[in-house]
Amino acid sequence: MAGDNTLTFTDTNFESEVLQSDVPVLVDFWAEWCGPCKALSPTIDEIADENVGKAKVGKLDTDANREMSVKYQVSAIPTVIIFKGGEIAEKFVGMRGKADFQKAIDTAAG
Secondary structure: OOOOOOEEEOOOOHHHHHHOOOOOEEEEEEOOOOHHHHHHHHHHHHHHHHOOOOOEEEEEEOOOOHHHHHHOOOOOOOEEEEEEOOEEEEEEEOOOOHHHHHHHHHHHHO
């Protein structure tokens, strides 16, 4: 389901891939059964392709990775969170446009 540059985040690799990252990280919290999540997927893949080397972009399946979903209070999907330095820089709940996500990455990248 993910593009070539779209990473897969899990409860197991979240600490090393997201929280310890030296670049901003966009995490798309999604689920297989979620229609809006599937609609957002091509946008996430585009952002991943356009930010190689500048930011990490990936997806976390909320059904398979409950620990991180609960920790970050993901109560509705899709939820997209931008992390910088292990902290939440910005959180989007529901469908948003590509420009909103890119602006948040650019801001986090400084």
